[in-house]
Amino acid sequence: MCAASRPxxxxxxxxxxxxxxxxxxxxxxxxxxxxxxxxxxxxILLGIPTRGVPLAHRLxxxxxxxxxxxxxxxxxxxxxxxxxxxxxxxRALGRTDLPADGVDGKTVxxxxxxLYSGRxxxxxxxxxxxxxxxxxxxxAVLVDRGHRELPIRADYVGKNLPTSQxxxxxxxxxxVDSHDAVLIGDSGGQS
Amino acid sequence: xxxxxxxxxxxxxxxxxxxxxxxxxxxxxADRPIKKLPTLRGRTVVNLFYEDSTRTRISFEAAAKRLSAxxxxxxxxxxxxxxxxxxxxxxxxxxxxxxxxxxxRHPASGAAHRLAEWVQxxxxxxxDGTHEHPTQALLDAFTIRRRLKGDGGGxxxxxxxxxxxxxxxxxxxxxxxxxxxxxxxxxxxxxxLGAEVTLAAPPTLLPLAVGTWPCAVSYDLDTELPKSxxxxxxxxxxxxxxxxxxxxxxxxxxxxxxDAARMARLPEHAIVMxxxxxxxxxxIAAEVADSARSTIVEQVAxxxxxxxxxxxxxxxxxxxxxxxx
Numbered sequence: 001m002c003a004a005s006r007p008x009x010x011x012x013x014x015x016x017x018x019x020x021x022x023x024x025x026x027x028x029x030x031x032x033x034x035x036x037x038x039x040x041x042x043x044i045l046l047g048i049p050t051r052g053v054p055l056a057h058r059l060x061x062x063x064x065x066x067x068x069x070x071x072x073x074x075x076x077x078x079x080x081x082x083x084x085x086x087x088x089x090x091r092a093l094g095r096t097d098l099p100a101d102g103v104d105g106k107t108v109x110x111x112x113x114x115l116y117s118g119r120x121x122x123x124x125x126x127x128x129x130x131x132x133x134x135x136x137x138x139x140a141v142l143v144d145r146g147h148r149e150l151p152i153r154a155d156y157v158g159k160n161l162p163t164s165q166x167x168x169x170x171x172x173x174x175x176v177d178s179h180d181a182v183l184i185g186d187s188g189g190q191s
Numbered sequence: 192x193x194x195x196x197x198x199x200x201x202x203x204x205x206x207x208x209x210x211x212x213x214x215x216x217x218x219x220x221a222d223r224p225i226k227k228l229p230t231l232r233g234r235t236v237v238n239l240f241y242e243d244s245t246r247t248r249i250s251f252e253a254a255a256k257r258l259s260a261x262x263x264x265x266x267x268x269x270x271x272x273x274x275x276x277x278x279x280x281x282x283x284x285x286x287x288x289x290x291x292x293x294x295x296r297h298p299a300s301g302a303a304h305r306l307a308e309w310v311q312x313x314x315x316x317x318x319d320g321t322h323e324h325p326t327q328a329l330l331d332a333f334t335i336r337r338r339l340k341g342d343g344g345g346x347x348x349x350x351x352x353x354x355x356x357x358x359x360x361x362x363x364x365x366x367x368x369x370x371x372x373x374x375x376x377x378x379x380x381x382x383x384l385g386a387e388v389t390l391a392a393p394p395t396l397l398p399l400a401v402g403t404w405p406c407a408v409s410y411d412l413d414t415e416l417p418k419s420x421x422x423x424x425x426x427x428x429x430x431x432x433x434x435x436x437x438x439x440x441x442x443x444x445x446x447x448x449x450d451a452a453r454m455a456r457l458p459e460h461a462i463v464m465x466x467x468x469x470x471x472x473x474x475i476a477a478e479v480a481d482s483a484r485s486t487i488v489e490q491v492a493x494x495x496x497x498x499x500x501x502x503x504x505x506x507x508x509x510x511x512x513x514x515x516x
Contacts, residue, residue: 071363079230080258080503081229086508091508093212131225
C-alpha cells in the first residue's frame with residue numbers, strides 16, 4: 001500500500017478511536033479476559049485474519065505483562081468456511097496457526113477487529129469445530145458496530161459503535177497499516 | 192485466473208504463485224484430525240479418464256473430496272465410449288448431469304481444449320496426449336519451492352516461501368521430452384516462475400520445435416548435473432513410441448539414466464524428482480529413487496494439496512475474474 005492511498009482520518013472518515021484509546025480498550029479487554037477466565041488458565045487467543053491476528057498478539061502480550069504468564073496465541077483462517085464464497089471471486093487464503101497443544105479442552109477466545117453481521121464468527125466457529133473440541137469459546141472484538149444477522153454476541157467489546165449500514169468502519173493497526181486508528185466513513189458497503 | 196486450466200501457459204506468474212500459496216495453507220490440513228473442508232459442498236467434479244492413471248485420478252478424487260465436492264468417476268473402459276460414443280456426446284451427457292468441473296485425461300493432444308468449448312463448467316486438463324499436464328507442473332513447482340526455498344514445511348519455511356517464485360533455481364529435465372506432457376508443462380510453468388530450465392535428452396527424443404521453448408537444450412547429462420538444483424527424470428514412454436528412438440534400453444539407461452554415481456555429481460542440496468510411474472532400472476536406478484534426495488513420494492502428497500488449491504480457486508467463487516486479496 002503506497003503512502004498516498006493509506007487511509008487517513010479526515011479524508012477516509014471520522015476517527016472514532018485513536019491509538020491511545022485502542023491501547024486502553026485492549027488493556028481493559030485483557031483484564032476482563034483474566035477476570036472471566038479466573039487468571040487465564042488454559043486460555044488460547046485465536047485471531048481471525050487479517051486484523052484479528054495482531055490484536056490477539058497484543059492481548060497476549062498485555063496478559064503476559066499483567067500476570068507474568070504466557071498465553072498461547074495463534075490465528076484461525078475462516079475463508080474456506082465462509083457462507084458467501086459463491087458471491088465473490090475466489091479469495092486468497094489466510095493462515096491458520098494453532099499453538100502446539102491444540103484447542104482440545106481449552107478456553108478459546110476468538111479475536112477480531114469488527115463485529116458486524118456475525119457471519120465471520122459463525123464461520124470461525126465452524127472452522128474451530130474441525131480443529132478440535134474446546135471447553136468453551138468466547139469472542140473479543142475491538143469494535144461492535146451492530147446489525148447482527150445471526151444470534152451471536154461478543155463477550156469482550158472494545159467499543160460499542162452505533163452505525164448505519166451505509167457506513168464503513170475501518171480498523172487500522174500499526175502491524176498492517178502503519179498506524180493505529182478506528183475510522184468511520186460514509187461510503188460502500190463493506191464492514 | 193482463467194476459468195479452465197488447460198495449459199501451464201495460461202497461468203501468469205501471479206496466478207501460479209497464488210496457487211502455490213493456497214496449496215501451502217492447505218498442506219496444513221494433512222496434520223489435522225479432520226482433513227476436510229466444506230468449501231465445495233454441493234459442487235460436482237467429474238473425473239473423465241480415457242487413459243489409465245493411478246495417481247492423477249486418485250489425487251484429483253482425494254482433492255475434490257477433501258473440499259466436500261461430489262465426485263463422479265468415469266473411465267472409458269466399461270462405459271459407452273467402448274460402444275463408440277464420441278467425446279462430444281459424453282461431454283454433453285456430463286453437462287446435462289450438472290458437472291461444475293470436468294477433469295479430463297485423454298490420449299489425444301488438445302482434447303481438453305475441445306472439451307472446454309462444449310461444457311459450461313471448468314475444465315481441468317489432467318494430461319492430453321503428449322501436450323500438457325499442468326497440475327503435475329504445479330505440484331512439481333510446489334515441491335521445488337518447499338524443498339529449496341523453504342525449510343521443507345516447518346512454520347518458518349511456510350512464512351518464508353509465501354509469494355516467492357523459483358528465481359535462480361536451475362532445473363534439468365532429463366529423458367523422453369518428445370512424448371512427455373509433463374516436460375512441456377514444467378518448462379512453461381517453471382520458466383514463468385523464474386527458474387532456469389535445461390532439457391537433457393538424446394536428439395531423437397526432443398520435439399522439433401524445442402528451439403521455441405523457454406529453455407536450454409543439452410545432449411549430455413553429465414555436464415548438466417553439477418549445475419543443477421533439481422533433476423527431473425522423465426519416464427521413457429514406450430507405449431507411445433512408434434519408432435526406434437534409441438538403439439537399446441540399456442544404452443539409453445547408460446547415457447541418460449540416473450544412477451548412484453551420477454547422483455554423486457549433483458550439488459549437496461540438489462533434489463531428484465520423477466512424475467511417476469517409474470521404470471526402475473531404466474531412467475532411474477532403484478537406489479536413487481529410494482534415496483533421501485528423491486522427492487517422489489512427497490510429490491504424490493503435494494499433488495493432493497496442489498489440486499485442492501486449483502479446484503478451490505477455479506470453483507469456489509462466482510465468475511472467474513481477478514482474485515480478491
